[in-house]
Amino acid sequence: MRKPYVFITRKISREALKGLNESFVVNMWEYEEQPVPRDILLEEAAKADALLTMLSDKVDLELLDAARNLKVIANLAVGYDNIDVAAAIERGVTVCNTPDILTDTTADLAFALLMATARRIVEAAEIVKAGKWTGWSPLLLAGHDIHHKTIGIVGMGKIGETVAKRATGFDMEILYHNRSRNTEAEERLGARYTSFEELITTADFIVCLTPLTDETAGMFNKEAFQKMKQSAIFINVSRGAVVDEDALFEALVKGEIAGAGLDVFKQEPIGSDHPLLTLPNVVALPHIGSASAETRQGMIMLCIENIARVLYGGQPKTIVNP
Numbered sequence: 001m002r003k004p005y006v007f008i009t010r011k012i013s014r015e016a017l018k019g020l021n022e023s024f025v026v027n028m029w030e031y032e033e034q035p036v037p038r039d040i041l042l043e044e045a046a047k048a049d050a051l052l053t054m055l056s057d058k059v060d061l062e063l064l065d066a067a068r069n070l071k072v073i074a075n076l077a078v079g080y081d082n083i084d085v086a087a088a089i090e091r092g093v094t095v096c097n098t099p100d101i102l103t104d105t106t107a108d109l110a111f112a113l114l115m116a117t118a119r120r121i122v123e124a125a126e127i128v129k130a131g132k133w134t135g136w137s138p139l140l141l142a143g144h145d146i147h148h149k150t151i152g153i154v155g156m157g158k159i160g161e162t163v164a165k166r167a168t169g170f171d172m173e174i175l176y177h178n179r180s181r182n183t184e185a186e187e188r189l190g191a192r193y194t195s196f197e198e199l200i201t202t203a204d205f206i207v208c209l210t211p212l213t214d215e216t217a218g219m220f221n222k223e224a225f226q227k228m229k230q231s232a233i234f235i236n237v238s239r240g241a242v243v244d245e246d247a248l249f250e251a252l253v254k255g256e257i258a259g260a261g262l263d264v265f266k267q268e269p270i271g272s273d274h275p276l277l278t279l280p281n282v283v284a285l286p287h288i289g290s291a292s293a294e295t296r297q298g299m300i301m302l303c304i305e306n307i308a309r310v311l312y313g314g315q316p317k318t319i320v321n322p
């Protein structure tokens, strides 16, 4: 009998594959930093019973139509905007993601990015390393306070709520906007539900943690930035396409908002000549929200477990139900 074929779209440790190797034929793209080229992905998908994909792999109609044997896609991310989930389900393909396991790690990064942007940590560290620190002075690199300010979280799901928990330690007032009320966060963390409009006009820190959907694409546009306080700091750890980046650049240049901390971009990797990267009040990170060694290892093992479960005819641990 033919052994099921599993294709992994990025290099991961051979050690992690032990659980799959016994029963399945496993192949992987042997590069850690380069995504698998589209033509190879399509060829592999055509043979695969299971794919372990990255958020940079587009799983669209073309791929799904080529993937006649495909039973499961395990995406190494909680976000699954790179996958046409409806089309996959229609073809009987199970789609899995990695929720929960990355929640605390991503919330840590979101809060670290907020702090780095508010307190100008990256700028300050660069000045010291470049030998440009000429001495202490009263307003040298004076940033914005975080404690006792108002944080507004757009997308109060698992990570949003965990960022809110961190904000309580800084005595912050917590506002949130979500598709539905999160009464647990209201009771446990004292968070207050507001409209999107109220949140963006009153918060000192606006943190986006929604998934990327048709509804959220471009939600942070020119109008939204114009409504924010001039002292507001915008943090995005969701997906780049929730932001109109030209509008964000304009808002920063015109002083309509005070700064931005961005872990994600519309085009990844962002070009080194992108206008946003020229601004000192932008802290830009290379999509590292969940990137701790422990969490990434946990995400990989969860994907492998999901693949094995589906190929053995069972239910995955974490399934995407849009």
Ligand SMILES: NC(=O)c1ccc[n+]([C@@H]2O[C@H](COP(=O)([O-])OP(=O)(O)OC[C@H]3O[C@@H](n4cnc5c(N)ncnc54)[C@H](O)[C@@H]3O)[C@@H](O)[C@H]2O)c1
Pocket (backbone or CB within 6 Å): 078, 079, 080, 099, 100, 102, 103, 106, 154, 155, 156, 157, 158, 159, 160, 177, 178, 179, 180, 209, 210, 211, 212, 213, 215, 216, 237, 238, 239, 263, 264, 287, 288, 289, 290, 291
């Ligand atoms: N930068 C990173 O490395 C990184 C890491 C993990 C997750 N993420 C992103 O963060 C997102 C959230 O992850 P999560 O685990 O908290 O997911 P989640 O599903 O628990 O939370 C998402 C929340 O967003 C809300 N939401 C959806 N559409 C909305 C809208 N139009 N307006 C307001 N709220 C809306 C949902 O109701 C939900 O509460 C992921 O989808 C992913 O895109 C990024």
Ligand SMILES: O=C(O)[C@H](O)CO
Pocket (backbone or CB within 6 Å): 055, 076, 077, 078, 079, 080, 102, 289, 290
């Ligand atoms: O959606 C996700 O999980 C991130 O973007 C990567 O961890």
